[in-house]
Structures are given as C-alpha cells and as structure tokens.
Amino acid sequence: MLDKGRPMAPAEAYGAIVAADLYTFNTDDPVSVVRAQIRRRCLGLDFPSALATKCFRxxxxxxxxxxxHARVVPDQEAPERDDVRSTLAQMLALQHEHEREVRTRVLEALKNLEPSAFERFAGRLLTAYGFEQVVVTRPMRDGGIDGHGQLRIGLTTVSVAFQCKRYRDKPIGPDAVESFRGRTSGRHEQGYYFTTSRFTREAIDAQRRPGAVPIVLFDGERIVDIMFEKAFGVGFRNLRIPELNIDLVLEE
Structure with missing residues (x-):
C-alpha cells in the first residue's frame, strides 16, 4: 500500500505480497488470511482476536x-475500544464460569440417579454416540453385565458390553475392572465401564492387557464431557454477539 500510494483490497494486497516475494502462504485460501490479518489491525474494528496496535483503516x-504514521489516535477513541474488549472479556469469563457451574450440576444429577436409571442413561448415551442395537439387561439376570450393543467401524461390527456403577465418591479399583473383563471375555470384543465417581491409577493402568479384552473407562467428568459434546441431556442457547463488519460488505 505504501509503495502503490493508494488503498488496496485484500486480494490486491495478496497479489502484491506474492509479487514482491514477501511471504509464502501454505493455505488454500491465502486472500482470507490477508483479509483477517488486515482486519485485526484495522481502526474501528474490535473483536476478541483484534490487536491493540492498529496499522490500517x-x-x-x-x-x-x-x-x-504521524497520526495519533484521539484519546476518546482508545477508551471506547478498551470498553468493548473489556465487555467481551467479561462475557467470555461469565460464560466459562456458567459452564463450570452447569457441569458440576450435571455430575451431581448423575450421582443422584437410581442405579437402574444410570444404566438406562449409559445405554442411551452409547446410542447417541452411534452405537447400534443397544440393550440394557434386566437386573439380577445380567450376569454382571449391565448392557451390550454394537459399534460399526468401517466394514466391521464390534460387540461391546458395558458396566455401570453409580457411586458418589467411591473410586473404582483394578479388581473391578478385571472382574468386568472376565465376564466380558468370550462374549464381547470390548468393554465400557461407566462410573459417576472416578477410577484409581491402578484401574486406569489395567484398561489394556496383551491378549485380553480392552476395557474403556468413563469417569464422571468424562461422561459430562460427552454430554456437552453431543448435547445429550444438556441444552444450549445461542447468544448473539454483534460486531462491525461493514468493510466486508463493501469489499470487491
């Protein structure tokens, strides 16, 4: 822009950068990269990733x-931009705090479920994650396995069993993992162990053994992660945060 002595569109700026061999772009859409970097440093455009140092308008x-370069941004503009960034930062901080609170409440709700309800929950969670033919077995007739289903991986289908322990604080040790593996062996190819509490380090180490059925462990926090990822038992509201983008509308 300085060499040309005139304003430029992002596509023109990209062409000038390439012509002068100033930078090599390793992307399928280099013009978007140039546009984004200009906008981050553009006066009057303030969004979370915008930079404080402005080079363009x-x-x-x-x-x-x-x-x-001799121009000084008037003092009345700087506080306004600082206020915008401060407001966005506060909103993001509140969002993160709210999510932590909801995660805590979700885990507490899981811990308050009846054991049989937690088994149904686990079965439906697997279904939401793409498992097929998921069945929760009847109490006292499950042979130590709370349910089973199938997971399609490419052209093959893997038979999976799952076990559920709804505990408030009691940790799951390696003996429980090995016991579940023993009941799974010869009947299923994988085992999934769900608990609302946590697994000991020894239990985590016992997940995989050479030649044995692998057992995948899901503690309370990991279950909540999946619920948030799949919006399963957790609802979300979209909050519109406006920002100034008139420059994008006018761009040729």
Missing amino acids: ATNDGRYTLID
Missing part, C-alpha cells in the same frame, strides 16, 4: 489504507 469503498 477501512475506506468507504471496501478497501484498506495505511494509517499515517
């Missing part, structure tokens, strides 16, 4: 020009 025709 948008023109009325959708292009960008360099700021006169």
Whole structure:
C-alpha cells in the first residue's frame, strides 16, 4: 500500500505480497488470511482476536489504507475500544464460569440417579454416540453385565458390553475392572465401564492387557464431557454477539 500510494483490497494486497516475494502462504485460501490479518489491525474494528496496535483503516469503498504514521489516535477513541474488549472479556469469563457451574450440576444429577436409571442413561448415551442395537439387561439376570450393543467401524461390527456403577465418591479399583473383563471375555470384543465417581491409577493402568479384552473407562467428568459434546441431556442457547463488519460488505 505504501509503495502503490493508494488503498488496496485484500486480494490486491495478496497479489502484491506474492509479487514482491514477501511471504509464502501454505493455505488454500491465502486472500482470507490477508483479509483477517488486515482486519485485526484495522481502526474501528474490535473483536476478541483484534490487536491493540492498529496499522490500517477501512475506506468507504471496501478497501484498506495505511494509517499515517504521524497520526495519533484521539484519546476518546482508545477508551471506547478498551470498553468493548473489556465487555467481551467479561462475557467470555461469565460464560466459562456458567459452564463450570452447569457441569458440576450435571455430575451431581448423575450421582443422584437410581442405579437402574444410570444404566438406562449409559445405554442411551452409547446410542447417541452411534452405537447400534443397544440393550440394557434386566437386573439380577445380567450376569454382571449391565448392557451390550454394537459399534460399526468401517466394514466391521464390534460387540461391546458395558458396566455401570453409580457411586458418589467411591473410586473404582483394578479388581473391578478385571472382574468386568472376565465376564466380558468370550462374549464381547470390548468393554465400557461407566462410573459417576472416578477410577484409581491402578484401574486406569489395567484398561489394556496383551491378549485380553480392552476395557474403556468413563469417569464422571468424562461422561459430562460427552454430554456437552453431543448435547445429550444438556441444552444450549445461542447468544448473539454483534460486531462491525461493514468493510466486508463493501469489499470487491
């Protein structure tokens, strides 16, 4: 822009960068990269990833020009931009705090379920994750296995059994993992162990043994992670956060 002595659109700026061999772009859409970097340093455009140091300003025709190096941003503009960034930072902090609180409440709700309800929950969670033919076995007739299903992996189908322990604080040790593996061996190819509490280090180490059925462990926090990932038993609201993008509308 300084060499040309005129404003430039992102596509023009990209062409000038390539022509001068100033940078090599390893991306399928280099113009978008140039546009994003210009906007981060553009006066009047404030969003979470915008930089405090501004080098450009948008023109009325959708292009960008360099700021006169002798120009000083008026004091009344800087506090306004700081207020915008501060407000966004506060909103993000509140969102993170709210999510932590909801995660705690979700885990507490799981711990308050009846054992049979937790078994049904685990079966439906597996279904939400893509498992097929999931069945929760009847109490006292499950042979130590709370349910089973199938997981399709490519052209093959893997038979999976699952075990559920709804505990408040009691940790699951390696003996419980090995016992579940023993009941699974010869009947299923994988085992999934769900608990609302946690697994000891020894239990985690016992997940896999050479030649034995692998057991996948899901503690309370990991279960909550899956619930958030799949929006399973957790609802979300979209909060619109507006930002100024007139320059993108005018860009040619």
